[in-house]
Amino acid sequence: FAYTKIGRICHVQGEIKIDSDNSASGNLRISLPFASASLSESSDICFGVASIEGQGNTIAGRLYARSMPGTSYFTLYAVADGGGAANVTNSDVDTLFWISVNLTYTVA
Numbered sequence: 001f002a003y004t005k006i007g008r009i010c011h012v013q014g015e016i017k018i019d020s021d022n023s024a025s026g027n028l029r030i031s032l033p034f035a036s037a038s039l040s041e042s043s044d045i046c047f048g049v050a051s052i053e054g055q056g057n058t059i060a061g062r063l064y065a066r067s068m069p070g071t072s073y074f075t076l077y078a079v080a081d082g083g084g085a086a087n088v089t090n091s092d093v094d095t096l097f098w099i100s101v102n103l104t105y106t107v108a
Contacts, residue, residue: 001101003033010034011104012048012074021095027087029073030065030099037106038069045069048103050076056094063088065103074103 001014012032037044050065061080066087068075076088076099 001030005034005107008037008107009104010107011102013102015098015100017098018093019096024090027089028076028093028099030075030101031073032067032071032105034107035072036067036069037108039106044106046103046105047077048074048101048105050103051098051100052076052088052093053098053100055092055097057092059088059092061085065101067103067105070108074101074105 001012001016003010003012010033016030036046046067048065050063052059052063059078061078064077064079065074066077077085078088079085
């Protein structure tokens with residue numbers, strides 16, 4: 001990934017290829033270069049564009065990169081057509097896949 005930071009705004013973009021399983025478990029999380037801000041009234045939650053290719057599974061709905069307040073990572077967040085939503089976990093992918101992202105967030 002690459003990033004550009006101007007003041008308190010950081011933009012991250014790029015692609016990463018996962019080519020082996022290291023026995024990871026839980027939500028897929030990708031590190032950010034800076035911690036995200038903790039603001040008021042949920043104004044600190046950021047959604048960006050994301051995709052997963054070649055994961056060997058079906059992830060229903062639209063996929064987003066989501067940064068939560070005070071964290072130094074983003075998760076991949078799937079929102080199904082019926083409105084249900086969940087983080088993408090290790091059980092949603094196999095051992096070979098690509099993650100692409102385009103995310104802008106406010107830095108702490």
